[in-house]
Amino acid sequence: MASKRRCGELFSSLIKPWWFQLFSMLVSIGLVVSMMFVLKGSNGKPVNGNDETLNAKISALSTANGVFLLLVIGACLSQQNWILFSEESRCLYDFQTVSDASRGLQGSLRLLFMSMRCRHRLRDHLAWLSRRRSGFNNSKHDICYHFRGGTIVKIGAVATCLAAAMDPFAQKLISFDERESFVTEDGRVDLRGPDVYANADFEMQAAIAFGFSADAEAIQQQTSFLCPGAQCVFEDWESLSVCSRCHNITDRLETNTLSDGGLSNVLQFDQRFFMFDTNSTEYSLPNGLFLNNIDDVYGPSRRMVYMTMSGTADPNKTVVMNDIDTLIWAQTIIKVATKPDPGSNDTWPSFGVRASECALYYCVRRYENAKYNNSRISFTSEKLKGAERDPESWASLTSALQASDGLSDKVLKSLAYHPHDSFIRRSDLRLRSADGTGGWNVSDTAVYGISYYMQTFFATCLNRAIRQNCTQAVEDWIIPNGFYLSASSSDGRQREDYRPSTAKVLWATDDIEPIFKNVAASMSNALRRGADADVKGNGTVLSSTTIYKVVWPWITLHCLQEITALFILVITIRSTHLRSNRIDVWKSSELAVFAKGATLTGLGGLRTKQELEEKAKKTKVDLLKTSKEAGLNASDNLLQTGQVTPGDES
Numbered sequence: 001m002a003s004k005r006r007c008g009e010l011f012s013s014l015i016k017p018w019w020f021q022l023f024s025m026l027v028s029i030g031l032v033v034s035m036m037f038v039l040k041g042s043n044g045k046p047v048n049g050n051d052e053t054l055n056a057k058i059s060a061l062s063t064a065n066g067v068f069l070l071l072v073i074g075a076c077l078s079q080q081n082w083i084l085f086s087e088e089s090r091c092l093y094d095f096q097t098v099s100d101a102s103r104g105l106q107g108s109l110r111l112l113f114m115s116m117r118c119r120h121r122l123r124d125h126l127a128w129l130s131r132r133r134s135g136f137n138n139s140k141h142d143i144c145y146h147f148r149g150g151t152i153v154k155i156g157a158v159a160t161c162l163a164a165a166m167d168p169f170a171q172k173l174i175s176f177d178e179r180e181s182f183v184t185e186d187g188r189v190d191l192r193g194p195d196v197y198a199n200a201d202f203e204m205q206a207a208i209a210f211g212f213s214a215d216a217e218a219i220q221q222q223t224s225f226l227c228p229g230a231q232c233v234f235e236d237w238e239s240l241s242v243c244s245r246c247h248n249i250t251d252r253l254e255t256n257t258l259s260d261g262g263l264s265n266v267l268q269f270d271q272r273f274f275m276f277d278t279n280s281t282e283y284s285l286p287n288g289l290f291l292n293n294i295d296d297v298y299g300p301s302r303r304m305v306y307m308t309m310s311g312t313a314d315p316n317k318t319v320v321m322n323d324i325d326t327l328i329w330a331q332t333i334i335k336v337a338t339k340p341d342p343g344s345n346d347t348w349p350s351f352g353v354r355a356s357e358c359a360l361y362y363c364v365r366r367y368e369n370a371k372y373n374n375s376r377i378s379f380t381s382e383k384l385k386g387a388e389r390d391p392e393s394w395a396s397l398t399s400a401l402q403a404s405d406g407l408s409d410k411v412l413k414s415l416a417y418h419p420h421d422s423f424i425r426r427s428d429l430r431l432r433s434a435d436g437t438g439g440w441n442v443s444d445t446a447v448y449g450i451s452y453y454m455q456t457f458f459a460t461c462l463n464r465a466i467r468q469n470c471t472q473a474v475e476d477w478i479i480p481n482g483f484y485l486s487a488s489s490s491d492g493r494q495r496e497d498y499r500p501s502t503a504k505v506l507w508a509t510d511d512i513e514p515i516f517k518n519v520a521a522s523m524s525n526a527l528r529r530g531a532d533a534d535v536k537g538n539g540t541v542l543s544s545t546t547i548y549k550v551v552w553p554w555i556t557l558h559c560l561q562e563i564t565a566l567f568i569l570v571i572t573i574r575s576t577h578l579r580s581n582r583i584d585v586w587k588s589s590e591l592a593v594f595a596k597g598a599t600l601t602g603l604g605g606l607r608t609k610q611e612l613e614e615k616a617k618k619t620k621v622d623l624l625k626t627s628k629e630a631g632l633n634a635s636d637n638l639l640q641t642g643q644v645t646p647g648d649e650s
């Protein structure tokens with residue numbers, strides 16, 4: 001029973017007098033929590049012009065939060081007024097100052113302004129300079145009023161100012177950003193991917209030539225796709241492609257100083273001029289490609305062979321590409337590291353010589369991060385590891401032409417076009433994934449067609465130079481099957497001579513690897529466009545959307561406000577409870593003001609507000625003295641009988 005009685009007393013003294021402020025505090029905290037949930041739910045979401053904007057919601061919640069906070073802080077400041085005067089005698093004007101602060105922003109600003117030191121207050125200086133009434137002490141010290149102490153009151157005044165100005169800060173919580181968002185399923189995009197390629201047609205020929213003349217960016221834009229919008233993204237896909245590989249094989253060059261230097265005689269169009277020297281320098285590679293010039297005679301200012309080439313579709317006739325079993329074409333090049341120069345006095349063999357070999361071959365590539373954005377498509381790709389040639393594919397379909405019938409293993413495995421061997425009908429060339437679940441086929445017609453065009457594009461038959469017939473079999477052509485040379489003319493200019501036309505491109509570049517990469521990419525585009533099967537990859541249309549972006553650090557201001565208000569409320573309740581023998585929970589009660597006004601003795605006879613304020617600034621009082629202690633009657637001490645109450649004067 002005693003504990004219940006004690007709890008009841010505590011409830012009556014602590015909770016019951018403050019129930020409305022405690023309720024307002026809970027509502028205020030709930031509004032901030034609601035604000036956080038609203039912000040979290042809208043963060044990253046598109047702005048919908050048909051709905052109520054997030055700014056309006058946050059503004060309403062912030063305003064309501066400010067109202068409930070001001071209810072709590074105002075009541076606490078009113079009660080703190082009584083607490084201040086219960087501790088000691090204070091300047092009577094302090095009561096008016098704190099009372100004004102409890103009513104809102106203007107009073108709070110005024111309290112904070114009066115809390116500053118006297119010499120920093122412009123108001124008192126102006127009042128001293130413009131003082132028009134007499135009867136008061138002329139000392140500046142007497143005029144200056146300074147609110148002292150009352151730390152909780154000052155904190156409450158600051159909190160009141162912040163609560164009144166919180167709505168603009170609440171808008172700082174919201175910013176906007178642009179994001180690409182997915183459109184509905186109606187915006188699906190189809191991206192073709194190959195299964196079987198039918199023929200090496202003119203499109204493939206154009207793709208190879210385009211790869212030689214265009215840069216990588218232009219080739220990438222030739223990728224086949226369909227996007228009905230301004231922006232699309234595509235799923236990753238795997239596709240039959242053409243890959244390239246290049247090696248520097250300069251270290252494989254062999255030098256022979258007993259050459260006749262007559263290569264220029266064989267290669268030049270005009271063979272009326274024939275020169276040779278048995279002690280000339282020659283560079284050669286293991287596959288038979290060589291380059292020579294006459295020592296101390298040929299040079300940049302006269303004639304000289306600058307580059308020779310050898311191309312093949314047979315891996316066994318390459319220098320370092322014999323491990324590729326899906327070879328389309330391999331190009332071996334020997335180049336002299338100098339340019340034609342009519343003013344040069346240097347002669348062969350005082351120049352550096354380089355050798356390289358590049359290959360094009362069938363492979364499977366994985367294409368990722370494909371995106372179309374306002375007329376430009378971009379993606380990345382890499383060779384699919386583990387994808388290899390199926391040993392069961394590319395088999396002879398002619399029963400009389402099998403390995404058991406004496407057909408050589410070389411003929412059975414070769415992908416190269418040959419005018420006699422290529423009449424054998426084959427099953428599709430098949431590349432399979434490492435786990436065997438995926439496969440990509442190329443028909444024999446396509447394989448032979450591409451191989452034949454490569455032979456005519458990268459090589460030329462020079463057999464006529466040695467009075468031999470040129471067949472369609474590239475393996476019957478002499479080496480080299482491509483070159484670039486330059487000779488001086490009668491007018492002092494250099495005359496170029498090269499075959500085939502691709503030789504000029506390969507000679508003009510210092511790095512042939514990007515060229516073969518571009519050719520491979522362009523051929524891959526043609527493979528996808530020419531696919532027999534209607535295999536499609538999915539994509540999604542994108543739309544640029546304005547979204548909400550929450551700036552979370554600004555929410556700390558609201559949290560700080562809640563903590564400050566709760567702190568003031570708890571301190572005020574506790575301080576009131578500790579002084580319960582002297583004060584009650586009076587807050588802003590005007591009745592309490594009248595009740596304690598009986599202790600005042602110095603305001604009688606004063607009529608105007610200014611007179612009351614000036615007197616109050618100089619008067620210290622103890623409002624909590626009883627009437628008996630003051631020796632006065634309440635009716636005798638508020639105003640003298642017959643005095644006009646300030647504010648009643650008409």
